[in-house]
Amino acid sequence: MSETIRVLLSEEEVDKRIAEIAAKISEDYNGEQVHMICVLKGGVFFTCELAKRLTIPVSMDFMSVSSYGADTKSSGVVKIVKDLDEGIEGKNVLVVEDIIDSGRTLSYLLEYLRNRNPKSLKLCTLLDKPERRVVEVDVDYTCFDIPDEFVVGYGLDYAQKYRNLPYIGVVELG
Ligand SMILES: O=P(O)(O)OC[C@H]1O[C@H](OP(=O)(O)OP(=O)(O)O)[C@H](O)[C@@H]1O
Numbered sequence: 778m779s780e781t782i783r784v785l786l787s788e789e790e791v792d793k794r795i796a797e798i799a800a801k802i803s804e805d806y807n808g809e810q811v812h813m814i815c816v817l818k819g820g821v822f823f824t825c826e827l828a829k830r831l832t833i834p835v836s837m838d839f840m841s842v843s844s845y846g847a848d849t850k851s852s853g854v855v856k857i858v859k860d861l862d863e864g865i866e867g868k869n870v871l872v873v874e875d876i877i878d879s880g881r882t883l884s885y886l887l888e889y890l891r892n893r894n895p896k897s898l899k900l901c902t903l904l905d906k907p908e909r910r911v912v913e914v915d916v917d918y919t920c921f922d923i924p925d926e927f928v929v930g931y932g933l934d935y936a937q938k939y940r941n942l943p944y945i946g947v948v949e950l951g
């Protein structure tokens with residue numbers, strides 16, 4: 778089967794929107810330090826692009842949570858593959874994700890982090906597919922709502938491919 782990629786959001790559109798969200802986050806935290814938690818692997822490109830544009834003090838940590846494997850459908854079972862290196866008690870935590878789909882991953886992760894007593898806990902996502910929601914999640918910052926299509930690029934993969942595309946595309950199988 779052949780795979781082609783149709784552009785959904787261009788590099789320029791994504792970059793412009795990330796700059797807008799970064800300005801909003803910088804304003805909201807009002808000079809306080811933010812502790813960004815990048816959710817690997819997909820969140821890594823967005824985290825870097827967002828972090829570069831923040832004008833408040835930033836610290837960072839990384840977690841890896843998996844529920845998709847090589848499939849395009851969530852298994853529904855969330856697994857922590859890599860935990861945080863440092864504690865988050867008393868910190869302004871900002872979880873940075875590439876996409877929220879069913880909501881299962883983020884619902885699980887936010888609850889897990891809330892139990893570690895951060896000063897504040899917010900969620901920022903590059904993409905959201907609201908139509909797909911199975912579990913409710915409060916999202917503080919969303920760059921784009923997108924339709925129910927399987928997307929790749931800007932960190933998002935299809936069987937580990939296409940993460941490096943500088944735009945968001947839809948995989949079309951021929
Ligand atoms: O809302 P949900 O249906 O739970 O889906 C969202 C999750 O799916 C993706 O991760 P994935 O498991 O593909 O891991 P990866 O980032 O390492 O590719 C994405 O990064 C989210 O963590």
Ligand SMILES: Nc1nc2[nH]cnc2c(=O)[nH]1
Binds near residue numbers: 845
């Ligand atoms: N690559 C990719 N991962 C996802 N995880 C949840 N939804 C998606 C999607 O549309 N694309």
